[in-house]
Amino acid sequence: MAQVKMTICSLESMRNDDEFNRIWNETMNICAANDIDEPAEQRRRKVPARLGGGDIVSTTLSAKDNYRINSFYAVLDLIITSIKERFNENSLSIMLLCEKLFLTNVFLNDLEAQQIVQFYNMNYDELRSEQRFYKVALGQKKQMNLSSATKFFVENNFHQSLNTMNNLLKLLWTIPANTCECERSFSLLRRLKTYIRNTTGQERLSSLALINIERSFDIDLDLIVTEFVSKNNEKKKF
Numbered sequence: 001m002a003q004v005k006m007t008i009c010s011l012e013s014m015r016n017d018d019e020f021n022r023i024w025n026e027t028m029n030i031c032a033a034n035d036i037d038e039p040a041e042q043r044r045r046k047v048p049a050r051l052g053g054g055d056i057v058s059t060t061l062s063a064k065d066n067y068r069i070n071s072f073y074a075v076l077d078l079i080i081t082s083i084k085e086r087f088n089e090n091s092l093s094i095m096l097l098c099e100k101l102f103l104t105n106v107f108l109n110d111l112e113a114q115q116i117v118q119f120y121n122m123n124y125d126e127l128r129s130e131q132r133f134y135k136v137a138l139g140q141k142k143q144m145n146l147s148s149a150t151k152f153f154v155e156n157n158f159h160q161s162l163n164t165m166n167n168l169l170k171l172l173w174t175i176p177a178n179t180c181e182c183e184r185s186f187s188l189l190r191r192l193k194t195y196i197r198n199t200t201g202q203e204r205l206s207s208l209a210l211i212n213i214e215r216s217f218d219i220d221l222d223l224i225v226t227e228f229v230s231k232n233n234e235k236k237k238f
Contacts, residue, residue, distance in 0.1 A: 015080075102172065
């Protein structure tokens with residue numbers, strides 16, 4: 001957590017006009033040295049009226065102010081907020097308690113169990129009794145990883161009998177170790193939302209992204225068509 005706090009402090013210290021002016025001046029020098037056009041205000045494309053657009057609203061911001069407010073400050077704020085949410089101390093402590101519950105044969109004390117049930121709004125008595133049952137079955141296995149613990153959990157049919165711990169195990173699996181998958185997903189947008197598809201709506205874009213991301217799954221198109229037709233009585237006639 002110390003490294004996380006240092007990173008946040010470093011980013012927050014950059015959020016000022018002096019730092020932006022330094023970056024802006026360096027950018028201008030690079031443009032001048034390499035014969036590159038200086039940053040200028042981009043022409044805003046008018047969205048067709050049929051898509052909910054209208055007249056283009058004029059802006060009084062200069063190119064420099066526009067980059068400072070809508071790019072520099074916006075990106076820094078997004079990064080800082082994301083780091084704080086991802087490395088929230090309370091969330092991390094809960095995750096560590098869940099790992100202690102599933103990956104070791106050490107019992108959670110009353111305070112630790114209370115923290116989990118309060119955070120996830122679960123039943124305290126159920127967690128305590130299920131923990132006792134799970135730890136006894138775990139026996140002398142002192143340390144496991146999440147995959148082996150899940151395999152042990154399923155092989156002993158605990159996913160059917162220990163409902164509270166089963167829900168906790170699912171939650172533990174949803175916590176990503178890194179953002180590689182998310183970054184790969186976002187990289188698809190450049191291929192999906194091209195200049196021609198610039199006015200694509202959010203729902204359609206999300207659907208296209210989902211199809212592309214999950215393309216490794218085998219899809220039975222005949223089954224989909226059959227289900228689609230079965231939901232419409234008019235189509236059944238054909």
